[in-house]
Amino acid sequence: MSLLEVRDLTAGHGLLTAVREMSFEVREGETVALVGANGAGKTTLLRTLAGAHHATSGSVVFDGADVTHLPAYKRVRRGVALVPEGRRLFGDMTVEENLLVAGRRARPGPWTLQRVLEAFPMLEPLRGRRGASLSGGEQQATSIGRALMTNPRLLLVDEVSLGLSPVAVDAVYASLAHLTDDDGATLVLVEQDLGRALTVADRVICVLEGRIVLEAPSDRITRDEVTAAYFGVD
Numbered sequence: 001m002s003l004l005e006v007r008d009l010t011a012g013h014g015l016l017t018a019v020r021e022m023s024f025e026v027r028e029g030e031t032v033a034l035v036g037a038n039g040a041g042k043t044t045l046l047r048t049l050a051g052a053h054h055a056t057s058g059s060v061v062f063d064g065a066d067v068t069h070l071p072a073y074k075r076v077r078r079g080v081a082l083v084p085e086g087r088r089l090f091g092d093m094t095v096e097e098n099l100l101v102a103g104r105r106a107r108p109g110p111w112t113l114q115r116v117l118e119a120f121p122m123l124e125p126l127r128g129r130r131g132a133s134l135s136g137g138e139q140q141a142t143s144i145g146r147a148l149m150t151n152p153r154l155l156l157v158d159e160v161s162l163g164l165s166p167v168a169v170d171a172v173y174a175s176l177a178h179l180t181d182d183d184g185a186t187l188v189l190v191e192q193d194l195g196r197a198l199t200v201a202d203r204v205i206c207v208l209e210g211r212i213v214l215e216a217p218s219d220r221i222t223r224d225e226v227t228a229a230y231f232g233v234d
């Protein structure tokens, strides 16, 4: 059964329609990469799935229930977590406080502060450091850890590599692979690096000007085909 069913979803910013009648499904345990040029609508889509942005029309069904009109915190309680673009930590709070605050709204599950620190050993010595003083990679690990503290069934991850060093990107992707392989997590991630998207995802969805223009299993599509869809080349 699909964990997530998106039907004719439309969302925008004022007069601008950023997500146009998008329909797709994500099965439990699957990793789906969303690719597309800047401004294609990927961030708006993820935020609409998380309840951080409202849908104009269409529906979002999570685990068989229509959550289209549920506020973000209620979706979190059902197991939908967003790792937002730009990390958005509480800069004045410590790493530990950032994690514990997220845990307060958690649904019951295996993720605790201890487990997050085990999953991201780099965070252990940083527990008492303020969010604002961390490097990009450290912030990203904290941001993912924060989402995990809510015990998600579906993790929505927006441009996790943005602004990180290649080493930090590898470390973050290694931790995501660990989540999918060992914990059976379901992931929808926005990734600008097409090579990386094809490597980590089971399926790739390419978005152009708010519409899905290509959807394919990543082992049945080439990088050139994704690139052509990305730029709208026939």
Ligand code: ATP
Binding pocket: 013, 016, 018, 036, 037, 038, 039, 040, 041, 042, 043, 044, 045
């Ligand atoms: P990026 O990779 O740059 O984040 P994206 O594919 O995630 O791009 P969105 O950020 O969802 O795309 O943007 C889709 C469209 O909505 C763009 O035309 C963008 O300019 C517009 N947009 C996004 N956020 C806002 C906002 N807060 N107010 C007005 N327009 C916005």
